[in-house]
Amino acid sequence: MxxxxxxxxxxxxxxxxxxxxxxxxxxxRPGRWSYPLVxxxxxxxxxxxxxxxxxxxxxGYSLTNADLFHPDAEFIGAHxxxxxxxxxxxxxxxxxxxxxxxxxxxxxxxxxxAVALLLDRPSRLYKALRSVFFVPVVLSSVVVSVVWMALLSxxxxxxxxxxxxxxxxxxGWLSDPDLALCTIGFVISWQMLGFCSVVYLAGLQGVPKELxxxxxxxxxxxxxxxxxxxxxxxxxxxxxxxVMLLITGFKAYDHVQVLTAGGPGLGTTSTIAFDVxxxxxxxxxxxxxxxxxxxxxxxxxxxxxxVLQLLKRREVDL
Amino acid sequence: MxxxxxxxxxxxxxxxxxxxxxxxxxxxxxxxxxxxxxTASPASPPVPPTLDNLTEALTRPxxxxxxxxxxxxxxxxxxxxxxxxxxxxxGHYVARTxxxxxxxxxxxxxxxxxxxxxxxxxxxxxxLDATHLMGTIGGxxxxxxxxxxxxxxxxxxxxxxxxxxxxxxxxxxxxxxRFGTFWRVVFPLLRPATASVLIFLGVWIWNDFxxxxxxxxxAGGTTVTVGVYRSIGQFQRDFGGMFGLMFLATLxxxxxxxxLQKHFVKGLTGGAVKG
Numbered sequence: 123m124x125x126x127x128x129x130x131x132x133x134x135x136x137x138x139x140x141x142x143x144x145x146x147x148x149x150x151r152p153g154r155w156s157y158p159l160v161x162x163x164x165x166x167x168x169x170x171x172x173x174x175x176x177x178x179x180x181x182g183y184s185l186t187n188a189d190l191f192h193p194d195a196e197f198i199g200a201h202x203x204x205x206x207x208x209x210x211x212x213x214x215x216x217x218x219x220x221x222x223x224x225x226x227x228x229x230x231x232x233x234x235x236a237v238a239l240l241l242d243r244p245s246r247l248y249k250a251l252r253s254v255f256f257v258p259v260v261l262s263s264v265v266v267s268v269v270w271m272a273l274l275s276x277x278x279x280x281x282x283x284x285x286x287x288x289x290x291x292x293x294g295w296l297s298d299p300d301l302a303l304c305t306i307g308f309v310i311s312w313q314m315l316g317f318c319s320v321v322y323l324a325g326l327q328g329v330p331k332e333l334x335x336x337x338x339x340x341x342x343x344x345x346x347x348x349x350x351x352x353x354x355x356x357x358x359x360x361x362x363x364x365v366m367l368l369i370t371g372f373k374a375y376d377h378v379q380v381l382t383a384g385g386p387g388l389g390t391t392s393t394i395a396f397d398v399x400x401x402x403x404x405x406x407x408x409x410x411x412x413x414x415x416x417x418x419x420x421x422x423x424x425x426x427x428x429v430l431q432l433l434k435r436r437e438v439d440l
Numbered sequence: 441m442x443x444x445x446x447x448x449x450x451x452x453x454x455x456x457x458x459x460x461x462x463x464x465x466x467x468x469x470x471x472x473x474x475x476x477x478x479t480a481s482p483a484s485p486p487v488p489p490t491l492d493n494l495t496e497a498l499t500r501p502x503x504x505x506x507x508x509x510x511x512x513x514x515x516x517x518x519x520x521x522x523x524x525x526x527x528x529x530x531g532h533y534v535a536r537t538x539x540x541x542x543x544x545x546x547x548x549x550x551x552x553x554x555x556x557x558x559x560x561x562x563x564x565x566x567x568l569d570a571t572h573l574m575g576t577i578g579g580x581x582x583x584x585x586x587x588x589x590x591x592x593x594x595x596x597x598x599x600x601x602x603x604x605x606x607x608x609x610x611x612x613x614x615x616x617x618r619f620g621t622f623w624r625v626v627f628p629l630l631r632p633a634t635a636s637v638l639i640f641l642g643v644w645i646w647n648d649f650x651x652x653x654x655x656x657x658x659a660g661g662t663t664v665t666v667g668v669y670r671s672i673g674q675f676q677r678d679f680g681g682m683f684g685l686m687f688l689a690t691l692x693x694x695x696x697x698x699x700l701q702k703h704f705v706k707g708l709t710g711g712a713v714k715g
Contacts (some may be wrong), residue, residue, distance in 0.1 A: 157618050158533060158541075165530035165589045172586025173552050196560045235491070237536040240453050247450060251457045253701060257464065260704075262665045263645030265686050268672060272679055279466060279482040279679075282446035313459070320705055368623050373556035380669060395558040402562040403654065408536060414560040426554055 183412035190406040202413035216399040223371030225307030234318025242326045255316035267380035270309045299387040318363045325359030335357045361433040372422045471683045491682030508667035519584040527592025535600035552590035580655045624648035635703045662687035
């Protein structure tokens with residue numbers, strides 16, 4: 123049977139749903155709906171219940187004034203959205219999120235390329251060092267934040283050390299309103315660095331050695347070789363990293379909650395994700411927090427697909 | 441290739457890596473030190489080492505660590521096993537079907553890859569309330585399955601496409617149904633994808649903070665990750681006690697990572713090379 127099938131592939135029509143089966147086998151098979159029903163429906167059902175329906179529900183809530191004092195929510199149209207877009211606190215969380223995301227996209231990308239170039243050697247030493255960089259990726263962001271809190275709080279280990287060295291007023295890494303957001307950005311970048319460098323290392327494996335050698339023979343120095351050969355070949359890795367980091371930045375919550383709880387001062391580190399949870403669960407303002415959530419979703423979707431398009435086009439151009 | 445002296449690169453690599461690892465070293469060293477020694481000389485190695493911080497975390501009267509461990513293990517294991525089964529089958533469906541519905545399903549699922557959990561948590565708690573699953577392990581597991589199924593489908597559907605359909609046709613000809621064909625012929629071939637899914641989802645779900653914090657709530661107990669967060673306030677300046685608990689909470693996932701390191705990198709780089 124197999125032999126016949128292999129020697130006459132032209133008998134197979136390309137667009138057909140099910141493979142040809144002998145009548146007996148076909149008779150045993152249940153109806154044509156059983157395959158999607160058994161294979162697709164369990165996953166899709168749970169996805170619809172816990173992701174799709176909640177998004178629709180959130181959109182519905184966002185058009186109401188639902189909160190603790192209005193158990194019977196009334197429809198108020200786009201009122202929540204107009205409130206938010208002229209609300210200083212919300213605009214501040216937008217700014218905070220943008221700044222944080224920029225830090226998180228830039229630092230691990232740059233650091234990741236540097237580390238990848240440094241460790242791109244086959245020996246055992248470098249392999250061991252690579253896994254050291256990956257450890258924070260595996261740790262929970264709560265643990266990472268607590269580690270850094272023990273180091274960076276006002277009487278933490280770093281400032282104890284600085285005072286020991288004679289500094290009278292060491293920086294308030296997490297208590298200075300001008301500094302705290304950068305500190306959080308740094309901590310998240312430290313955690314993501316290993317992820318980026320592993321992806322860049324994989325990208326470096328794809329750079330043909332012959333290209334680098336012929337460039338060297340033509341007299342190109344290390345920098346020129348990097349600019350003209352390695353850099354363009356790293357474009358796909360950079361796309362993956364950048365999109366991953368963008369999403370990490372937009373949904374930054376855990377580090378903020380543990381390190382600063384949105385402070386110091388008035389919401390200086392309160393990201394949109396943090397704001398959504400505060401408004402929704404601490405203040406119980408379901409309607410308003412749902413509007414924030416929908417805006418957040420729109421921003422994430424628009425920005426990450428735009429960036430993805432841009433980076434993909436760059437991959438082709440290079 | 442470069443005119444650097446041969447010892448420069450290893451030296452720089454070692455220095456940079458040490459600087460990067462310093463925070464973790466400080467925790468590791470101080471897990472095995474007494475409280476006063478930690479603040480007096482945070483950077484010194486723990487000689488002689490003490491196990492007091494670990495026994496303190498293990499013998500807390502509120503059993504924070506042990507209860508958290510049981511919850512974490514149950515949530516993580518149940519979630520990743522169900523996710524593997526469900527997303528392998530769904531991944532097979534979207535990879536093999538030619539129906540328009542399948543194509544739409546794949547698009548809708550892929551869009552789910554970038555939905556931040558904060559966006560859906562308020563309504564999710566209402567869905568769980570309505571089904572009396574709020575505050576239960578089952579509720580958290582179901583949410584995890586829904587939230588992470590896009591990742592599973594993404595990995596499995598990509599991998600199913602690399603498996604020749606002739607294999608399934610041959611099995612069908614031998615009289616095997618689609619269900620049997622999938623589990624006996626296709627699924628064993630998907631082992632690398634299964635490894636990726638199990639490893640990544642295992643780490644993510646173990647480390648999840650916000651979802652268990654809200655879905656399990658104070659009533660449903662905590663996971664170890666949430667336990668670390670809940671204990672921050674109690675410890676204030678007791679670094680030793682905090683580090684001890686953190687060390688124990690991290691140990692299982694760290695061992696998991698060290699054992700399966702190779703698959704981690706493979707899972708990541710598979711995506712990177714394809715772009």
